[in-house]
Amino acid sequence: MDSQVLVVGGGPTGLTMACALAQRGIRVRVIDAAAGxxxxxxxxxxxxxxxxxxxRVKALGDLPERALPVQDITLHAGGTTIRVPVGEEVAPGQRATLVISQAEVEGQLRDRLAELNAKVEWGxxxxxxxxxxxxxxxxVEVNGEKVELRSDWLVGCDGGHSAVRKLTGVNFPGNPLLQDVLLTDVRADxxxxxxxSTAWAGDGREVGVFPLPGGFWRFFTRLDGPSDDAYATAREVVxxxxxxxxxxxxxxxxxIQWASIFRVQERLVDxxxxGRVFLxxxxxxxxxxxxxxGMNTGIGDAENLAWKLALVESGRAAQSLLDTYEAERRPVAQAVLGGTTAATKLLVGGTPLTALLRMVIVPLVQLRAFxxxxFLRTSGLTITYRGGPLADRAGRKPAAGDRVPDIACAGGTTLQRIVAGGHWVMLNGADHLRQVAEEALGDVVAAQPARAGLTDAILVRPDGHVxxxxxxxxDLRDWLTSRLRLR
Structure with missing residues (x-):
């Protein structure tokens, strides 16, 4: 085999997949059609x-220091200007949404991949x-020559025009949401x-402006029609x-640093x-x-599939475990698609209904509970896999399938730091429980909450969920054999 897993696509999803696999000792190869x-x-x-x-894949680095935290949103709508202090909703010890270029995120992930002795094969x-x-x-085609690469698994992380998806022939149903959208990064006074961010809505020319590190601005608006010259159009419109x-x-x-005119789509594969191919x-x-x-959902897809592939490749789990990837992640994508579509129509829709909805929403966003x-919905912190193939629907919070809060643990560390590196963690469990889990899963790290009060033991997945x-x-043995389908 040339590799255990061949990842197609060197963007955030593919790089996260590769890092998560490589740090678990899986031989991974990453290819990308782009020149660099x-x-x-x-x-x-x-x-x-x-x-x-x-x-968790040890690739965050100094991105938080280079990014701009989102503290507020200024909205101009219907002759009214309101400032929404979204930064107030960030709990102590919790991260705010960070404004940072995808290119910077990819660079950090490539650095981590290099530490793991892997790289992207461009072209x-x-x-x-x-x-x-x-x-x-x-x-694959490299420098005009065709080469065969053999691997146990192939993962298509190659974007909206995915070659893997097209070769697979899977249905990609959906609809165009917005035509002729201008997206440009500019340096402006x-x-x-x-x-x-600052947004204008409801007056015929909806605009969104977002600050970028380095003194730049991201400008977003819908055009009146198509254009063949994105840069000239950007200069005129801006x-x-x-x-x-x-x-x-x-x-x-x-x-103008960069400009693009594109169509916003809403699509989801069936x-x-x-078989041995994933999207x-x-x-x-x-x-x-x-x-x-978008980028965050893809990163989440990658982490979810990576720990399952690693468990199968180690010989500890049956291949049927891999079916849980779709079962857990497709509903997440459905929810994200529904939310972003509704938000987009609310901001740029020109119908009487959307105008009425804006009149209702604008006062609501001034309520802190709303x-x-x-914030919790968009942050991804409330994603749960309850009711999925690995978790029951009921239980005390955090229940099986829920994300585990980043609680303080003995030794001056936190749970998320312990999970980092792809570990399974037995939280608050007696040693015999950890040993049972370790026999089935391999390395399982023991952790104790810094504060008393937790009576149950909690086995934490490598992606931070219960x-x-x-x-x-x-009960633990039954869960390991029936839910994880261990050999």
Whole structure:
């Protein structure tokens, strides 16, 4: 075998997948059709859950120091201006949403991958694959020559135009949500707050402006029609915006770093697994950039599949465990797609109904309880796999399937730091419980809460979710054999 897992795509999803696998000792190979790493910003928001995942693969680095934390949102709608202090909803010890370029996130992940003695093979395009009961044979094109690569598994993390998805032939149903959207990063002298985003809605020219590190701004709006020259259109639209909204001359726009005109899609594949082939990230789901969910959802896909592939490759779990990847992650994508689609229509929709909804929503966002619920939804911290194939629906919080809060643990550390590196953790469990889990799973780290009060033992998955909760060795053994389908 050339590798145990062949990852197609060197973006955030593919890099997270590769790092999560490599740090568990899995031989991974990453290929990408592009000539080299992307330099444009593209996705911006690193949500708290996304930051947790990068922490667990030891790739967060100094991204929080280089990023801008989102503290507030200024909304101009219907002649009213309100400031929404979303930073107030961040609990002590919890991360805020970070504004950081996708290119910076990818760079940090590539550095981590290099530490794990792996790299992205650029200029390597997937042109075909075949699979049998034991492996996948991928045909790639490098410098005009075709080469066959053989691996146990193939994971398509190659974006919205995924070659893996197209070769698989899976249905990718959905609809265009917005036509002719301008996205551009500019350097400009604008008197707008750099503590968060500013948006104008409901007056025919909906605009979103977001501060970027380095003194840049991200500008987002819908155009009246198509254009063949994104940079010329960006200059015209942005200077018009500066004049109309802030009474600023054209000189306030100093430079355009990057511009793109595209169509916003909402799409979701019917299935994530096809034998030994999987889809993750934008290859499996596309949705509006509103709310900064795309990159984070893909990163979450990667982590979920990686620990399961590693367990199967170690010989400790049956291949049927891999079916739980789709069962757990597709509902997450469905929820994200529904939320981002609704938010986009609310911001840029021109129907009487959306105008009425804006009149209702604007007062609501000034209520702290509403803002907190909105923050938790977009942060990814409330994602749960309750009721899925690995967890029952009921139980005391955090119940099986729930994300475990990053509680303080004995020794001056926290639970998330202990989980970092892909460990299973037995929290508050007697040694005999940890030993039973270790016999089945391999390395299981023991941890004790810094504060008393937890009566049950909690087995924590490598992705920070509760695997099992209880006190009985028999119950733990039953869960390990029936839920994880261990050999």
């Amino acid at each position: 790493p992307a330099t444009t910003s593209r996705a911006l928001g690193l949500q708290p859950r996304g930051a947790e995942v990068l922490t 390597t395009r997937l042109v075909g694959y075949e699979q049998d009961a034991g492996a996948v044979t991928a045909t 604008w008197p707008l707050p750099r503590s968060g 200077t018009e915006f500066a004049k109309d909204r802030m009474d600023l001359p054209p000189e306030s726009l100093r430079s 299935h994530y697994r096809f 993750a990230g934008d290859a499996a789901h596309l949705h509006s950039p509103t709310g900064g969910q 803002r907190k619920a909105l 695997a099992w909760r209880g006190t009985s060795v028999t």
